[in-house]
Every structure is written in C-alpha cells, then in structure tokens.
Amino acid sequence: MRGYSFYERASRAFHQYPSLSKLLVVVTLSGGGVAAYNGAKxxxxxxxxxxxxxxxxxxxxxxxxxxxxxxxxxxxxxxxxxxxxxxxxxxxxxxxxxxxxxxxxxxxxxxxxxxxxxxxxxxxxxxxxxxxxxxxxxxxxxxxxxxxxxxxxxxxxxxxxxxxxxxxxxxxxxANTFNTPGVEENAHFLKGVEDALRIRQSVIDCFERASLPSLSEEEKKRILHFVVVGGGPTGVEFAAELHDFVTEDLAKLYPSVKDHAKITLLEAGDHILNMFDKRITSFAEDKFQRDGINVKTGSMVVKVAENEISTKERGTGQVAHLPYGMVVWSTGIGPRAEVVDFMKQIGQDIALIFSKADKNKSGNLNIKDFQEVVDDICERYPQVELYLKKKQMKNILELLEGSQKKSVEVNIETFKSALSEVDSQMKNLPxxxxxxxxxxxxxxxxxxxxxxxxxxxxxxxxxxxxxxxxxxxxxxxHFGQFAPLGGEQAAAQLPGDWVSIGHSTQWLWYSVYASKLVSWRTRVLVVSDWGRRFIFGRDSSRI
Amino acid sequence: MRGYSFYERASRAFHQYPSLSKLLVVVTLSGGGVAAYNGAKxxxxxxxxxxxxxxxxxxxxxxxxxxxxxxxxxxxxxxxxxxxxxxxxxxxxxxxxxxxxxxxxxxxxxxxxxxxxxxxxxxxxxxxxxxxxxxxxxxxxxxxxxxxxxxxxxxxxxxxxxxxxxxxxxxxxxANTFNTPGVEENAHFLKGVEDALRIRQSVIDCFERASLPSLSEEEKKRILHFVVVGGGPTGVEFAAELHDFVTEDLAKLYPSVKDHAKITLLEAGDHILNMFDKRITSFAEDKFQRDGINVKTGSMVVKVAENEISTKERGTGQVAHLPYGMVVWSTGIGPRAEVVDFMKQIGQDIALIFSKADKNKSGNLNIKDFQEVVDDICERYPQVELYLKKKQMKNILELLEGSQKKSVEVNIETFKSALSEVDSQMKNLPxxxxxxxxxxxxxxxxxxxxxxxxxxxxxxxxxxxxxxxxxxxxxxxHFGQFAPLGGEQAAAQLPGDWVSIGHSTQWLWYSVYASKLVSWRTRVLVVSDWGRRFIFGRDSSRI
CATH class of the missing domain: 3.50.50.100 (FAD/NAD(P)-binding domain)
Structure with missing residues (x-):
C-alpha cells in the first residue's frame, strides 16, 4: 500500500477540477464549436x-x-x-x-x-x-x-x-481584427445574416453613390473600389461572388460607372487559400488574375480609415494607402468577450490544479510531473495528441520551449502559458x-x-x-472543403488529398450544400434561388 | 373687332399661368398620382x-x-x-x-x-x-x-x-397622422417596403418578448396586443394577414403565449371598409368577429403613448386607454412637405390669375366672372365636373357656400379657398x-x-x-377594387356595383395581382412565394 502518487494526485486534480478539460474543449469555440460544462462537478x-x-x-x-x-x-x-x-x-x-x-x-x-x-x-x-x-x-x-x-x-x-x-x-x-485601428468602425464583417445583408446594401449603395452627378472620375473610382481583407475561403468566395455580381448584373444596370469598379484582395501571407492544396491556390490565383481581381499577397493591413486603407508590404516594409469605397474584413475569428471571461473564471482552476500537483508547495513542478499531467490530458483529448503529432513534437517538452528554455522546473506561469499555447494552437482544428x-x-x-x-x-x-x-x-x-471561385467554378479538397477543380466541382458544391441544408423548406428555397439567379440574374434593389 | 373680353382674359391667364391647372393635377398626388409641370410656360x-x-x-x-x-x-x-x-x-x-x-x-x-x-x-x-x-x-x-x-x-x-x-x-x-400626438414616434406605417419589413420584425419581436421568462400575464397580454388604426382596405387587409400569420404559423411555434395574442381594429367611422358596398362591409365585419378580431368602430384615436393608445368614443366622448405591443397606423395619406411647399409656390400664381381676371382691379371678382373661370377649368379637367356631379352641385356657386355665404362678389381669399376646397375634395378620386x-x-x-x-x-x-x-x-x-379578408377569402367590388365575396374571389385576386406585377421576375417570385406559403407556412426568423 503506497501513498498517493503524483499520478494519482494529478489524476484526481483532473477529476475534481474538470475545468481544465473544459479549457481544452472551449478552445474549439473559436471555430464556432461547443463546450459542455457542468459546473465544478x-x-x-x-x-x-x-x-x-x-x-x-x-x-x-x-x-x-x-x-x-x-x-x-x-x-x-x-x-x-x-x-x-x-x-x-x-x-x-x-x-x-x-x-x-x-x-x-x-x-x-x-x-x-x-x-x-x-x-x-x-x-x-x-x-x-x-x-x-x-x-x-x-x-x-x-x-x-x-x-x-x-x-x-x-x-x-x-x-x-x-x-x-x-x-x-x-x-x-x-471576427478577429488583430486590433487593427479603424476596422470595427469602417469595415464590414461576414459572420452573420445581418452582416451579409448589410454588405449587399452597401455594394448597391456604392454603385448608386458613384452614379451621382458632379463626382470626379477619381471619386467614382474610389467609391467603386471594393477591398477584401483576408485570402481565406470566405474572403476568396466573397471576392468571387462580388466579381460575378458586378460583371453579370451590375455592369448592365450601371453602364456609365461599370469601368470604375475594381476588386482588391489583400492577403498577409504568400498565397491565397493557403490551407488548400497548392494546385487549388494557383488555380484560384490564375483565375482571379484573368478576372481582373487584384490579388495583393504579403500585404498587411495596418489601418482602415474612413475612405482609405493602409497596408504594409511584408517584404519591404513599405506603406501604401488605398482609397476604397467598401471594405470587407475576413481574416479569421477570435473568441467573444463573454467566453474569454468564462475562460478566465475556469482559468483560476488552473492554479488549483497546479497546487494539487505541486506536492511540496514550491511553486514549481518538475518537467516530469508536468509531462505526466499533460499525458493525462492527451489521453482524454485526442486532439492534443493530434496537435503534437502535427507539430512533429515528440513530447510535451518541446511545447514548453517557447515559454521557457530548457528549464528543469515549471512554475505556475509557465504552466499556464504552455496550456494557453495549446489552446491558441488548437485553433488549427479547422x-x-x-x-x-x-x-x-x-x-x-x-x-x-x-x-x-x-x-x-x-x-x-x-x-x-x-x-x-x-x-x-x-x-x-474531415469530409473535405470547398472553395467556390466564381464563374460557376469551384475547387474542392477531399480527404486523402484528392483535389477537384472546375465547373463539375461547382455542381458538386450545389448538390452537397443543397443536401446539407437544415430543412426541406430551406432546401427548396435555396435551389429555387439558384434557379431564379440563372434565369433572372441577381436583384439590385436597395432593400 | 372687340377688345379682349373677360373670357379671353381668363383663358389667357390660364394659358400663360398654367400653374392653376397644376394645382388641380397636383391634388391627385395625395393618391400617389402624378403632376406634370413645365415651368411658367x-x-x-x-x-x-x-x-x-x-x-x-x-x-x-x-x-x-x-x-x-x-x-x-x-x-x-x-x-x-x-x-x-x-x-x-x-x-x-x-x-x-x-x-x-x-x-x-x-x-x-x-x-x-x-x-x-x-x-x-x-x-x-x-x-x-x-x-x-x-x-x-x-x-x-x-x-x-x-x-x-x-x-x-x-x-x-x-x-x-x-x-x-x-x-x-x-x-x-x-401617412396622414392628423397630428395625433405620439403617432410618428410609436406607430408603424405601411407605405413602403421598409415599413412592411419593420412590421414583420416587430410582430416577431412581440412574440419573442412575450416569451421572456419573469413577465406577468398582464404584460404578456399587453405585448401581444396588436392594434390597427384605420378600417380602410389597407388596415383591414393587414389585420386579416396578421390574424392568419398568428393562427396558422406563430401559434404553433409559440404555444405558451399564443392565447394572449389579440388584434384590435380601430375605425373612427361607423363601419370598416366604408368605401365598399354594404354587403362587403358586413361580410368583413362578420368574418372578423368570427375570427376573434376585435373591431371597434366609432372610435377615434387621440393619443399614442409608448405602451398605451388612447381612444375617444365618437358617440359618448368617453376616453379609453388600451395597452398595446404594436400599433399600425393606416388612416390614409397626406401630401409631402416638398409638395406642399411647391403648391405654395404655384399658389402665388393664383393671385396673378386673379388680378388678370379682375378687370377693374377692385380686388373682387363677381360671381359670374368666377364661374366662367371655373367653367374653363371644368372643361380641361373632367374630374372637377365629376366632383361637382358627385356632390350634386348644380354649379360652382355651391362650392363657394362653404367659404362665403351668398356674397355677390368673390375676393382673392375666397377664390383661393374655393380652389383649395376642390383640391382637398378631389382626394375623393380613389x-x-x-x-x-x-x-x-x-x-x-x-x-x-x-x-x-x-x-x-x-x-x-x-x-x-x-x-x-x-x-x-x-x-x-375604374376597374374595381379588392379587399382580401384573410383565411383565403377576399371581397371584390367591380364596376357596375358587382360584388364578389369568398374563396373564389381570393383566387381572382391571386390571378389579377400576378398579372399586374411589373416584370416576369416578380411574377415568378410572387407566385412561388404563394406556393411556398401553402406548403411550408410563413417564416418567423427575425431577420
């Protein structure tokens, strides 16, 4: 009969304070996910x-x-x-x-x-x-x-x-603004139905505004410059949709200003759609170039003023100012304030777990103890293991390297920061x-x-x-992911690195999305919307 | 060769100052009509x-x-x-x-x-x-x-x-508020698409609000009390639509509060739909009674406060206060400020016409001269003649009686007020x-x-x-007028006092309205909306 080992203590800590487990589920919230919580029990x-x-x-x-x-x-x-x-x-x-x-x-x-x-x-x-x-x-x-x-x-x-x-x-x-100044005030997001409706009105507004008499060509150009920030699937799909809307529908109705319309897609990385296969990325970039959508990669947005967006070239550090009429911000998402607050509440528990695990109350865990604690987490939450695998880390030790170089002991702050590292990195779950x-x-x-x-x-x-x-x-x-690219073409990346691009993929997209809709009502409506668009085009009434 | 007669003068006045004619056309503006105006020429x-x-x-x-x-x-x-x-x-x-x-x-x-x-x-x-x-x-x-x-x-x-x-x-x-206090601030109108969308949201809002916990039965009743002011075709149709929406769709989704919902239709006159044949009026009143729509005739609204509407009984003068959740104001329409201003501008011309007609610059026209001026108007604008006929006036003299009793001469103010009487009465053109x-x-x-x-x-x-x-x-x-009464029933009054009421009239309504729509696109959409409603009901998402 031996006394409680550290294993047992640590394990108990997790049983009595399952909040840490919550922390690891909560991380997926940023992806619109879910956390189940049943209090301290x-x-x-x-x-x-x-x-x-x-x-x-x-x-x-x-x-x-x-x-x-x-x-x-x-x-x-x-x-x-x-x-x-x-x-x-x-x-x-x-x-x-x-x-x-x-x-x-x-x-x-x-x-x-x-x-x-x-x-x-x-x-x-x-x-x-x-x-x-x-x-x-x-x-x-x-x-x-x-x-x-x-x-x-x-x-x-x-x-x-x-x-x-x-x-x-x-x-x-x-939406994650990375605290870029002016984004909240001047940019559109694309998170909810209201956002989408506002963007629709705003596109029409720009065309109507540019059609006012007594504006200079310069001003018309500015008003009809649509900037999309973020080259992920949402930003790319929006840019493609907007391009189709402008060329297929609005150009006919606004012939006097149509040539001023321009779409710019800003991406901080080297490529758009960088989470997709390279074939998809380069197909999309080529298509956008042919379509006249201005893709600027390596371009970080540093400020969004009322009529002007400032970018910094990643390579040269050069700052450019682009006058715009409308900007859509689509660079990813972050947790809500209420969830952050909740995470802080359960974050307190980390200190308790730590103190439970910290046998001699020294304020430090040795690396071995820490690894044992995390092993327990891995067992319960396979994602953590997946994450470590993905990052090609042999063990949890390497995770600590960012926080504390080769130290022999882990203090409470390091413990917290290592877990929040897992937390933030776990956003890699799509x-x-x-x-x-x-x-x-x-x-x-x-x-x-x-x-x-x-x-x-x-x-x-x-x-x-x-x-x-x-x-x-x-x-x-993972069942695969689509990237609609406009002009009745789409790309799809299916499990096993299967890639499909083109018009047939767009039809696959139609059928998958129609089948995934939540009810027969929405299914019928969406399919009839698609049909209506084929026949009558998109409506540009400003309602 | 005779000098210019008064007839000629008057006629010339009208040619040179066609503004008066504008006045008579502008009147129909209040019915959403049109006025053509080509300046002083x-x-x-x-x-x-x-x-x-x-x-x-x-x-x-x-x-x-x-x-x-x-x-x-x-x-x-x-x-x-x-x-x-x-x-x-x-x-x-x-x-x-x-x-x-x-x-x-x-x-x-x-x-x-x-x-x-x-x-x-x-x-x-x-x-x-x-x-x-x-x-x-x-x-x-x-x-x-x-x-x-x-x-x-x-x-x-x-x-x-x-x-x-x-x-x-x-x-x-x-919308004409008759300067009733609180209407602009607290009531919904039903003039444009935005109004209709706001009403739709507001109905859902009331049901959601009433579903909050911790409200008393009293408060739930108030929130779900929908008041429609005005028993004309629009008010009646809205009340009927709302009744169908509540009973056919919302009652299923809000079972816990559905019994609190109540619709009250307030009408200042003796009957609703009083411009229709009596058979239609009484059919509508009976149907509404069966449906549980509370029709209160002879009830004038004197104030609309934030949560309470005050009415005055026409007979007794008694004032009642009705708590409400939403109120829709549909008592008719009045001219816009810009049009009133414009009418004032052309109104100045009346003085000029008067002075042209006023041979001896006495500031007065004798009744005969005045009648001759108006005869000229009647010839050009058959509506005026129709109006006189409708009012069973033998001649223009009777029109003056309101303004000036049996006087022998007409001064400029009387001239103006008689014309504005025609103006205001011409609103009787539907x-x-x-x-x-x-x-x-x-x-x-x-x-x-x-x-x-x-x-x-x-x-x-x-x-x-x-x-x-x-x-x-x-x-x-006049091609006739419809009054949809809900529950797939409608009433129609066709020229020659033909009256048609019931389910078949609703189908007539469907086909007439579908055919009258402005484009094939809207035609297809409206018909498919009707179809969708038959199959899936009305959507209650609050967007």
Whole structure:
C-alpha cells in the first residue's frame, strides 16, 4: 500500500477540477464549436446526484447560442429526460456557408435560415427558447445572466438569469481584427445574416453613390473600389461572388460607372487559400488574375480609415494607402468577450490544479510531473495528441520551449502559458461549420446515452483508476472543403488529398450544400434561388 | 373687332399661368398620382421653342419619384426625343398592393420590387437615375434641388441640382397622422417596403418578448396586443394577414403565449371598409368577429403613448386607454412637405390669375366672372365636373357656400379657398395605385404623341380660341377594387356595383395581382412565394 502518487494526485486534480478539460474543449469555440460544462462537478457525479436525489425533477440543460454546434446538439438530442433552455440573440439558425452567396443576392437571406422553434418543435423534448444574449456566466453559482436582445424596456424584466445543471456553450466567435485601428468602425464583417445583408446594401449603395452627378472620375473610382481583407475561403468566395455580381448584373444596370469598379484582395501571407492544396491556390490565383481581381499577397493591413486603407508590404516594409469605397474584413475569428471571461473564471482552476500537483508547495513542478499531467490530458483529448503529432513534437517538452528554455522546473506561469499555447494552437482544428456540427452531435449523443454509458462505459480504459471512461472521445472526421471561385467554378479538397477543380466541382458544391441544408423548406428555397439567379440574374434593389 | 373680353382674359391667364391647372393635377398626388409641370410656360410654347431654337439639344424631363405614377410614365414613354432624369430615394419600384402580404411574410419583399434601372434599361430612351431625395423645387428657375438619399459625406457633392424643361412630380404621399400626438414616434406605417419589413420584425419581436421568462400575464397580454388604426382596405387587409400569420404559423411555434395574442381594429367611422358596398362591409365585419378580431368602430384615436393608445368614443366622448405591443397606423395619406411647399409656390400664381381676371382691379371678382373661370377649368379637367356631379352641385356657386355665404362678389381669399376646397375634395378620386398608374400612362402618352398632337390636335374643341385642345383630357377608368379578408377569402367590388365575396374571389385576386406585377421576375417570385406559403407556412426568423 503506497501513498498517493503524483499520478494519482494529478489524476484526481483532473477529476475534481474538470475545468481544465473544459479549457481544452472551449478552445474549439473559436471555430464556432461547443463546450459542455457542468459546473465544478464531474459529469458522472452530477448524474449520480440526479439519479439519487431528484428522480422526478428533470436536469436543466442550458444551451447558449444557436449556431452550428448548438443546433446540431438540439437536432441530435433525443433523450427526453432533460429540460432544455436555449438562449441566443437570434431566433433562427443560419446556414453560414452560404453567407457569401447572400452578400450578392445569389441566394436570399431568408432561404438559409430556419427558426429554432421550428427545429425543436417536432422533437418530444422540452425546449424553451429565449431570444436573448448571455452577458455573464457564473460558473460557481451555475447561473447564466441574460438580457433580451431587443432594445426594449420592460422595467428590468428584460433581464433574467437561468440556473443550469449542464451548460453548453456554442456562442460562436467574433471576427478577429488583430486590433487593427479603424476596422470595427469602417469595415464590414461576414459572420452573420445581418452582416451579409448589410454588405449587399452597401455594394448597391456604392454603385448608386458613384452614379451621382458632379463626382470626379477619381471619386467614382474610389467609391467603386471594393477591398477584401483576408485570402481565406470566405474572403476568396466573397471576392468571387462580388466579381460575378458586378460583371453579370451590375455592369448592365450601371453602364456609365461599370469601368470604375475594381476588386482588391489583400492577403498577409504568400498565397491565397493557403490551407488548400497548392494546385487549388494557383488555380484560384490564375483565375482571379484573368478576372481582373487584384490579388495583393504579403500585404498587411495596418489601418482602415474612413475612405482609405493602409497596408504594409511584408517584404519591404513599405506603406501604401488605398482609397476604397467598401471594405470587407475576413481574416479569421477570435473568441467573444463573454467566453474569454468564462475562460478566465475556469482559468483560476488552473492554479488549483497546479497546487494539487505541486506536492511540496514550491511553486514549481518538475518537467516530469508536468509531462505526466499533460499525458493525462492527451489521453482524454485526442486532439492534443493530434496537435503534437502535427507539430512533429515528440513530447510535451518541446511545447514548453517557447515559454521557457530548457528549464528543469515549471512554475505556475509557465504552466499556464504552455496550456494557453495549446489552446491558441488548437485553433488549427479547422474553424468550420463541419467541426462545430460534429461536436454538437457528439455532445447530444453523450446526453442521449448517458444512462446507458453510465452502466456500460464504452470509452478507453482508465489507466489510473479502474474501468473505462464512459464515452469515446470526440474525433473530428474531415469530409473535405470547398472553395467556390466564381464563374460557376469551384475547387474542392477531399480527404486523402484528392483535389477537384472546375465547373463539375461547382455542381458538386450545389448538390452537397443543397443536401446539407437544415430543412426541406430551406432546401427548396435555396435551389429555387439558384434557379431564379440563372434565369433572372441577381436583384439590385436597395432593400 | 372687340377688345379682349373677360373670357379671353381668363383663358389667357390660364394659358400663360398654367400653374392653376397644376394645382388641380397636383391634388391627385395625395393618391400617389402624378403632376406634370413645365415651368411658367404652357406646354405648347415650350415645345415650340424646342423645335425652333435648339433642335439638337433634347428637352430635359425630370421625374421625381418612382412610385406607381412615375414608373407607369417611364414604362409607357416611347418618344426618344427626351433626356429623362429620374430622382427617387428608392432605386426600385415596389408593387405596393402586396405590402400587407409582406408584413407577415406571405410574400417576400424582394419579390415585389424591381430596380428602376432594369425597368428603363431596355427602352431606347436616355434615362438617368439618381438615388436621391428632392428637397426643394424652384418653379421660377426650373430647377430641382436634390441630395443623395444615403447617409454619406462626399464633401458637399452629395447635393446637386437639376434643370428641367418638364417636371413630373410623382413623389407619392406620406401617412396622414392628423397630428395625433405620439403617432410618428410609436406607430408603424405601411407605405413602403421598409415599413412592411419593420412590421414583420416587430410582430416577431412581440412574440419573442412575450416569451421572456419573469413577465406577468398582464404584460404578456399587453405585448401581444396588436392594434390597427384605420378600417380602410389597407388596415383591414393587414389585420386579416396578421390574424392568419398568428393562427396558422406563430401559434404553433409559440404555444405558451399564443392565447394572449389579440388584434384590435380601430375605425373612427361607423363601419370598416366604408368605401365598399354594404354587403362587403358586413361580410368583413362578420368574418372578423368570427375570427376573434376585435373591431371597434366609432372610435377615434387621440393619443399614442409608448405602451398605451388612447381612444375617444365618437358617440359618448368617453376616453379609453388600451395597452398595446404594436400599433399600425393606416388612416390614409397626406401630401409631402416638398409638395406642399411647391403648391405654395404655384399658389402665388393664383393671385396673378386673379388680378388678370379682375378687370377693374377692385380686388373682387363677381360671381359670374368666377364661374366662367371655373367653367374653363371644368372643361380641361373632367374630374372637377365629376366632383361637382358627385356632390350634386348644380354649379360652382355651391362650392363657394362653404367659404362665403351668398356674397355677390368673390375676393382673392375666397377664390383661393374655393380652389383649395376642390383640391382637398378631389382626394375623393380613389387614392390608389390604379389612379396613379393611369395618370402616369396618360402623361407618357401625351409626351409620346406631342409632335403628332401639336399638328393634329385630338382634344375637345376650344370654345374661346380656335381649333382643338391637343390632348383628350385624362379620364380615370375604374376597374374595381379588392379587399382580401384573410383565411383565403377576399371581397371584390367591380364596376357596375358587382360584388364578389369568398374563396373564389381570393383566387381572382391571386390571378389579377400576378398579372399586374411589373416584370416576369416578380411574377415568378410572387407566385412561388404563394406556393411556398401553402406548403411550408410563413417564416418567423427575425431577420
């Protein structure tokens, strides 16, 4: 009989403070993903209590957000033994991959949305929806604080709080501006339906503004200069859509100003679509060049003024000023303030875990202890292992090198920074709808089979205690990614590095997206929108 | 050889100061109609100059507004010898009779609009469109002053002026609030596409707000109390649409609050739809009663506060206060400020006409002289005669009775007030799309055949000078009117007092409206919207 080893202590720390595990799930939030959280109690303990004490009272699950993760959770949840409360500022789910199409009217906004209430209505589950924003999560009291998302005064009753037994965070992310000055004020983002509608209006506005009499050629050119910042899939798709809109539709209606219209795509890296295969990248760059879309790579935006965008060449450091009429910012996403705040709350727990692991209270862990802690994480969260593999790190030690060179001990700050390194790097799990949807479905499945898995756990063997983990860990399955390039052409990168480019790929894109839509209604509407566009073109009414 | 008779003087006055005629046409503006104006010169003189002097320089026609009248003018104008400039804050034409359907998503907003540029593009006519508001008309300098309708700063270049040879005013009307306090601030109107979209959002907002936790039953009831002010065709159609939306769609999605929803229709008169046949009125009242729509007739709104609407019973004078969640104001329309200002400008001319007619400069016309002036008006403007007939006045004298009892002479103020009486009463020409569209087409036809009619005038014989008037006067041809009543039922009143009510009339309504839509695109979209609604219901996503 030996005393508690460090292994056991560390393992216990994780069981008693599963918040660290939350930290590692929360990271995927930046990709619109999901985090499940059930307060300071491990999942199993909470469940045990529910079975033990309040058999009749349903456990309350609060879902924050109705994006891909939240809706995928709701759609897949089949276990009626929960009382589900959904809080989101939008009373609908939006099929975000079609947002770039909405910006130019190829597809109507209403065709890609479905009310949450109609998604949940037909399920035999108690689901309450509140059109509200969650502005604060209190992990200690297991409470979320919410406020009606309408600008309304109900004498304080527009604010309310909800207790939860389980909290599911799928609030999505916000656009990452890298604190570039002027972006918030002057640029459009492309995160939600409202953004897409605003961009659509703004494009028409530019053409109408340029058609006013008494403007100089110079001014017309400026007004019709559309700048897209970020050469990722969204930026590229938007630039392509805009090009088609201008050449196929607007040029006919605005013949006097059409020659002034210009699209510039700014990318800080060496190539656009750099997460895709090189064949796709070079096809896209060639196509854009033929189309007259001005692609400027190695160009970092340093400031967005009201009518001018300033860029810095990565090579030469030269600063250029581009007058513009409209700018769309699409350089990636970052976590929301509420989630950052929540992460801080659970971040406190890191100190506790550390102190648990820090046997002699020296304020330092030795490297071996630290590695053992992280090994435990890897076991539970296969993504971390994948990440280490991807980075070709043999072990966790190399992760520390960025923070602390070859030190023999790890102090609490290094511990935190190494974990936040994993956190930030874990964003490499693609920040896509696919990931979020799979996470939501995984989580719903866990809730669906909770009783069953409690009795017959199906996860991997536990090393440090007996038995198995209840659930198999989440594994992301990549089904490939599309990059529509305009002119009825698209590129697709499928698993196994299969690459497909051209008109046939665009048809593949049509069929995949039509099949993935959330309801038959949206499916019919989107397909009829596509048909309408083929026949009548895109509408340029400014509504 | 006799000297100039009064007849001749009066007639000359009208030729030299055709502004009075404008006054009589402008009146129909309140119905969304049209006024043609060519400065201080009579049509013929202006035309003569154009032929004589600047053969190559095209005459400039400025069209203000792209409502029914303006667009009907543009669609029917075929004469390429004009340089047409269109100024409107909206770059599209909206098929307004379907606006009530847009408020509840039966039809999508984009399905009922068509860009002005695509309407004019295929015509072989020079048409320039400016998305701007006209804020001032200078009749003396023949100039309109405009400003970009976007909230944009172009260093002053967002403002511009346009000279015109002919000015066509089709700016439409604004909702008439009768200066009831709080209406502008708290009520929705239903004049344009934006209004309809706002109402749609607002209905959903009310249901979402009522679904917040921690509200009392009382508050839920208030929030879901929808008040429609005005029992005319628009108010009735909106109430019916809203009732269908609530019972057919929202009740399913908001089961916990659906029983709180209530619709009240307030009408100051004795009956709703009082311009229709009594059979229609009583059918509508009965149907609304069965549907649970609360119709309160004889109820005048005296104040609209933020959450409460105050009404006064016409009979008893009793004041009641109704808490409400949303109020739609639909009591009719009045002229816009710019048009009122313009009418004041041309109103000055009345003094000139008066002084021309006032032979002995006494400041008074005798009744006989006055009647002769008005006879001339009646000849040119058959509506005035219709009006007199309708009012069962034998002659113009009775018109004066309101202003001046049995006096023998008419002073300038009485002259003005009698004409403004005609003006205000002429609003009895139905304030409908039908009237405006016919006026626009009539005017386009005048422009199309200007050369021809100059040579071969086809109008009625001139009494006081030789020859004929160039154009036959405008005559409104009434094709009947619909009143959709919800639940797939409608009422129609056709010429000759034919009345049709029921489901078959709704189908007649569908086919008439589909055929009247402005383009094949809108036709296809509206019909597919109807189909979509039958299959999938109305969407309640709050976008």
């Amino acid at each position: 491990p999942f199993s303990t909470a469940y045990a209590e529910s079975v033990k004490g309040e058999c009749e009272k349903k456990k309350k699950v609060v879902v924050l957000g109705t994006g891909w993760a939240g809706v995928s959770f709701l759609k897949n949840l089949k276990n009626p033994s929960y009382d589900v409360h959904v809080v989101s500022p939008h009373n609908y789910f939006a099929f975000t991959p079609l947002l770039p199409s909405v910006t130019c009217g190829t597809v109507e906004a209403r065709s890609i949305v479905e009310p949450i209430r109609s998604i949940t209505r037909k399920k035999g589950i108690d689901v309450q929806f509140r059109e509200s924003v969650c502005y604060k999560i209190d992990a200690d009291k297991k409470k979320v604080y919410c406020r009606s998302s309408q600008d309304t005064n109900l004498g304080g009753k527009e604010e309310f709080s909800l207790d939860y037994d389980y909290l599911i965070i799928g609030m999505g992310a916000k 920040a896509t709808a696919q990931v979020a949807a799979q996470q939501g479905a995984y989580l719903a499945n866990c809730f669906n089979r909770l009783e069953e898995c409690e009795k017959y756990p199906e996860g991997p063997l536990r090393f440090r205690t007996e038995g198995r983990h209840r659930f198999r860990p989440f594994r992301y399955k | 009579p049509f013929s003189t202006a035309y003569a100059e154009s032929v004589k002097g600047e053969c190559e320089k095209k005459k400039k026609v400025v069209v203000l507004g792209t409502g029914w009248a303006g667009v009907s003018f543009l669609k029917n104008l075929k004469n390429p010898s004009y340089d047409v400039h269109v100024v409107s804050p909206h770059n599209y034409f909206a098929f307004t009779p379907l606006l009530p359907s847009v408020t509840c998503g039966t039809v999508e907003a984009r399905s009922i609009v068509e860009p002005i540029r695509s309407i004019t593009r295929k015509k072989g006519i020079d048409v320039q469109f400016r998305e701007s508001v006209c804020y001032k008309i200078d009749a003396d300098k023949k100039k309109v002053y405009c400003r970009s309708s976007q909230d944009t700063n172009l260093g002053g270049k967002e403002e511009f002026s346009l000279d015109y040879d002919y000015l066509i005013i089709g700016m439409g009307a604004k 304030a409908t799309a039908q009237v405006a569209a016919q006026q626009g087409a009539y005017l386009a036809n005048c422009f199309n055949r200007l050369e021809e009619c100059e040579k071969y005038p086809e109008g009625p014989l001139r009494f006081r000078t030789e020859g004929r008037h160039r154009f036959r006067p405008f005559r409104y041809k």
